[in-house]
Amino acid sequence: MNKLNVESIHVSQDCGSCPIKHRAVCARCQPDELEQLEGIKYYRSFEAGQTVIWSGDRMDFVGSVVSGIASLTQTMEDGRTQMVGLLLPSDFVGRPGRMTAAYDVVATTDLVMCCFRKKPFEQMMEDTPHLAQRLLEMTLDELDAAREWMLVLGRKTAREKIASLLSIIARRDASLNLQGVQDLLVFDLPLTREAMADYLGLTLETVSRQMSALKRDGVIKLEGKRHVTIPDFSRLLNEAGDDADGGVMV
Amino acid sequence: MNKLNVESIHVSQDCGSCPIKHRAVCARCQPDELEQLEGIKYYRSFEAGQTVIWSGDRMDFVGSVVSGIASLTQTMEDGRTQMVGLLLPSDFVGRPGRMTAAYDVVATTDLVMCCFRKKPFEQMMEDTPHLAQRLLEMTLDELDAAREWMLVLGRKTAREKIASLLSIIARRDASLNLQGVQDLLVFDLPLTREAMADYLGLTLETVSRQMSALKRDGVIKLEGKRHVTIPDFSRLLNEAGDDADGGVMV
DNA sequence: GGACCTCCTTGACCCAGATCAAGCGCGAAC
């Protein structure tokens, strides 16, 4: 797992065969606009655990996650940390018009990013409305997700927090694999217990205990530490404190 | 305080003299675009405590807060509530392209909004890049604020949470009154203890106790329940767990 | 004046989750 993933380095240079072309910032672009983008783009790969950029660093690119998962993290002076975003394939990194990174960006799994040089990207934003329109849409979605997460952080119990996180990962995983949310869901957790704790505002011990409790109660099944099976998704949603009505896909 | 505020109903119909014209969605619009906006806009006033719109309701307008404060709130089935946004003058309400409201919007103080009919506003968004550009900028700012708040909710102690909220209100109040953040700041809290608790993920008892503690320790002074004096802003920032370096204005 | 709000404060007690600590499982390095 720690040796370099060769496949992820020799990535497609061609937007036409890009796996995220339907959901990324460039999703609305016309062929000529894509061509323009190809001229300012380049790929970067990171191994799990590597830091993509530190908060406060000068940032001369923006980009999309092509494969793998990255996390946005904030850290207080005394070391307390809070994850404030989970970046999945097609998610956008960086902010046009801003010089420096506002958060630490860390590769949670092996990661491939499609980066655009910031200056020309900003210029294109002004010229081609398609880019800005799509970015607005994506930013509004992220804002909704952040607000959803504020409810989790502010008002949910530890058990509900874990169930919320699992249901989000399960739902997204199902949507990546192009299948609806069925009753039976199987996936691998892409996060360590510590990363889960940082996302949920808990300690890793509490995460571990609640995972054990959900397993004991039959809400989830665990093989090893990471392989999760969810026998009844609406049960999980119930545990998360959400309405159990919707297995609605995003 | 509960009787209708007549002044706030007879509001300006003229964008030229609008108090938020430099910061609202329309800030980038050209004179002809403003004229077009004037054609689809109307004002609405609300008394403190009134609900502007309920989550899930059909929403056929978007708009800006002109004066007063509104809050975005999420509620769980069992009644637990979390405030997920504090809307100040110039802040935008609603999401173009979405049919229904995602959150409860409540007037925290007496409130005046400048509303645009949604359909024609969406059309204008497509036609005039200035609107979409400004909205993107504002949405990115809100996303940053939401992420900042995730750190507060997930990792800060009750005392730090209160200090964080007070510093945010103090800073914004200073910026509204067009004065920098000085050492001595005075303002009226626009929130009840309960609203503060809903924002901070605490109970109102804890809010009250921590306010008393901060007063006892000389971090703040209180006259009545709402009138706050901050004798040393950097001290407050310290209590909030933030770097005490910056009295930087936004 | 008194009655009755609403908003807030304070005290006593309790519990969910943090903290501190020990140890397990498993893959990598030697």
Add this chain to the structure above:
DNA sequence: GTTCGCGCTTGATCTGGGTCAAGGAGGTCC
């Protein structure tokens, strides 16, 4: 094989903030 070390689990104990309960301050209405 043995020895690391990392990620994780589990137990014992502590504590910050929740819960329950009583009452105060100040405003409005009669």
